Amino acid sequence: MKNLTCLILVVLLGVGCKSESSKSESNLIQLANDNFESISKSSLDKNNxxxxxxxxxxxxxxxxxxxxxxxxxxxxxxxxxxxxxxxxxxxxxxxxxxxxxxxxxxxxxxxxxxxxxxxxxxxxxxxxxxxxxxxxxxxxxxxxxxxxxxxxxxxxxxxxxxxxxxxxxxxxxxxxxxxxSLTTPSKFDDFLAGNAVLSSSETRGMKVFIDKGCAECHSGKLLGDGFEEFGVFDSYWKYTKSQKIDSGRYSVTKNEDDLFVFKVPSLRNVTETYPYFHDGSIKTLKEAVKIMAQVQLDEQISERETDDIISFLNSLKQSQSTGSASSTQ
Missing domain, CATH: 1.10.760.10 (Cytochrome c-like domain)
Structure with a gap:
């Protein structure tokens, strides 16, 4: 009888843990969908x-x-x-x-x-x-x-x-x-649909990305688009060591409000699209993430936070299951 009681408790605790885990995963997916949108494989066939x-x-x-x-x-x-x-x-x-x-x-x-x-x-x-x-x-x-x-x-x-x-x-x-025809859905799109699970590092990275305010600009389908000033809290060139100071969108509009304003780049496949920023001045994603936190958000992020954000960004790389862009050559 004692053994049976213990078995029932183990089963009930297991069900409870599984239920809490499912609820947590559901909340995480909802958080992601509140900030980002998925993309799907192009409807255009390569033989079109x-x-x-x-x-x-x-x-x-x-x-x-x-x-x-x-x-x-x-x-x-x-x-x-x-x-x-x-x-x-x-x-x-x-x-x-x-x-x-x-x-x-x-x-x-x-x-x-x-x-x-x-x-x-x-x-x-x-x-x-x-x-x-x-x-x-x-x-x-x-x-x-x-x-x-x-x-x-x-x-x-x-x-x-x-x-x-x-x-x-x-x-x-x-x-x-x-x-x-080269649209590149990723593991993250599967996650948004509830068909994939992020690793613990990717999950932490997404939470940091949202909590620190990165998603204020890097959101939607592309995790980027629209325009923002580069260097909200400090001049960007102090950190990028850019050889030339680029006036950004001001060169097109001649509007003072557009000085040092640039298009917010998409973060899809960003782990592969180095070097970074409009002048390619930063060679590593780690350095780019730290600079963005500092000049855009006035945040000094830790090594672990940086590494976790990069893990999250890696989930935006094109899935092998969708076929690489180069396979359409």
């Missing part, structure tokens, strides 16, 4: 004709004036949409003025570039082709004429866009379709 054409154009070096670089040169799909350089190499040996952000998931952004000067992905695609330090093409007419003379594209555009001439509109649309 526009995606196939867009992919060819994305890797096409003849879209640069000297046939030396393609979109992929600065936004390498095998490197999570970046080139891991401080500044990217443009045509004719030029160097870009800002670090190249990842191209992955950019169709979900409300605007493009560090200063938000492009409102749509198609607009963003067209601008680098005409920028001196990037692809350096002289005009849209020149681009269209050059592409039209290439037999492969003359045939492909005829099939994908029947009864239409090659144009900047359909060139940029095709590339945009390819980029949209």
């Amino acid at each position: 004709p526009k995606v196939v054409l867009g992919k060819a154009l994305f890797f096409e070096k003849r879209l640069s004036i000297d046939n030396s670089i393609s979109c992929n040169s600065c936004h390498d799909i095998k490197k999570f949409g970046v080139d891991n350089l401080d500044f990217s190499n443009g045509a004719r040996g030029a160097l870009t003025k800002r670090n190249s952000p990842t191209i992955l998931n950019t169709h979900l952004q409300s605007s493009q570039f560090w200063d938000g000067r492009a409102q749509t992905l198609q607009e963003q695609i067209r601008m680098p082709m005409l920028t001196d330090v990037e692809m350096s093409m002289p005009s849209e007419e020149f681009i269209v004429k050059k592409v039209s003379k290439i037999e492969f594209y003359a045939k492909s555009f005829g099939e994908v866009y029947p009864n239409q001439d090659v144009s900047m509109e359909n060139i940029s649309e095709a590339i945009a379709n390819y980029i949209e």
Whole structure:
């Protein structure tokens, strides 16, 4: 009888612990969903004709004036949409003025570039082709004429866009379709849906990320978007040791309120998209996290808090189950 009583107590305690654990996990998922949104795999199939054409154009070096670089040169799909350089190499040996952000998931952004000067992905695609330090093409007419003379594209555009001439509109649309096919859901998206569990370090990191105020700016589907001043509590260049002080969005709007304001970068795949910030001045994510805590939140975070935040950020890396972006090459 005594043994039976003990067995019943063990079973009841086990059920109670399991119930509390389930409740805690449910609360954690709710906390996450209150601050972030999930993304899912793109509905665009890699064999979609526009995606196939867009992919060819994305890797096409003849879209640069000297046939030396393609979109992929600065936004390498095998490197999570970046080139891991401080500044990217443009045509004719030029160097870009800002670090190249990842191209992955950019169709979900409300605007493009560090200063938000492009409102749509198609607009963003067209601008680098005409920028001196990037692809350096002289005009849209020149681009269209050059592409039209290439037999492969003359045939492909005829099939994908029947009864239409090659144009900047359909060139940029095709590339945009390819980029949209590269959406990168992660373990964290599975967690938001209740289909995965975060590790203890990832869980602590998410809580610190929210509690310290990081999620005030890095939230939503991309854990980033919109605009914020870089250096709320102190000048950013004191910590980044930037060689040039960039005025940010002010260069576009000439509005004093936009001085040192930059687009809030997405944190998806951020463990792979080094170096960090608009000028690539910081090489490690650990240092970037500490600087952000200090200049944006006036917080001196501990080593453990930093490591836990990085563990959380690692859960935003594209899941192997969804296939790597490079697998669409």
